Amino acid sequence: MAFFITLYDLIQSAFERARRAEGLAPLLLRLILAPVMLQAGWNKLAHFSDTVAWFEHGLGLPAPLLMATLAVSAEIVGGACLLLGFATRFAAVPLMVTMLVAMTTVHWPHGWHAIADASSWLANDRVAMAAAYKREILDILRMHGDYERLTSAGPVTILNNGIEFAAIYFAMLLTLFFTGGGRYTSVDYWVARRFGAGALS
Numbered sequence: 001m002a003f004f005i006t007l008y009d010l011i012q013s014a015f016e017r018a019r020r021a022e023g024l025a026p027l028l029l030r031l032i033l034a035p036v037m038l039q040a041g042w043n044k045l046a047h048f049s050d051t052v053a054w055f056e057h058g059l060g061l062p063a064p065l066l067m068a069t070l071a072v073s074a075e076i077v078g079g080a081c082l083l084l085g086f087a088t089r090f091a092a093v094p095l096m097v098t099m100l101v102a103m104t105t106v107h108w109p110h111g112w113h114a115i116a117d118a119s120s121w122l123a124n125d126r127v128a129m130a131a132a133y134k135r136e137i138l139d140i141l142r143m144h145g146d147y148e149r150l151t152s153a154g155p156v157t158i159l160n161n162g163i164e165f166a167a168i169y170f171a172m173l174l175t176l177f178f179t180g181g182g183r184y185t186s187v188d189y190w191v192a193r194r195f196g197a198g199a200l201s
Helices: 004-020 026-045 047-057 064-083 088-110 123-146 163-179 187-195
Strands: none
Touching: 026 064, 026 088, 026 123, 026 163, 064 088, 088 163, 163 187
């Protein structure tokens, strides 16, 4: 019995020590998400008139100019906030909305997979068709192209554009909404420590 009590105490002690590094997990989420959001926002901003036209004609969104402006603002400002861990919970909300809009308007008709994988149990008819196209592409490359050179950097893949990545980003943002920017690793933590627990947390 004493052995189990000692083991329990050791585990509890290890958990307590691990809590000192609990800010590492939110930091990693932020460092993964920030460049994705910043790049997405920059791409939309760099071709803003095309973005507005796509929102209107491609996606059929109401008030496309306003929606494009909100999306660009959320992704650039939100991405910068995530990078710093500043106002993390506030920044996560419009980014989650952006991911939900992307999932329902852009990605939903394509199913789950971002990249077509016909061997997956989540594959739909579209993915199966993509696999057939991939075989056709590979046959053409073998017959008419330098197959070894063209595939030396990796295998040929077919983009399916499903909800997979947007759903993962949404889950990561939701996690940050609950955890905040992270202990020791975010501006939020140091602001809260300086001005009080409620500040930006």
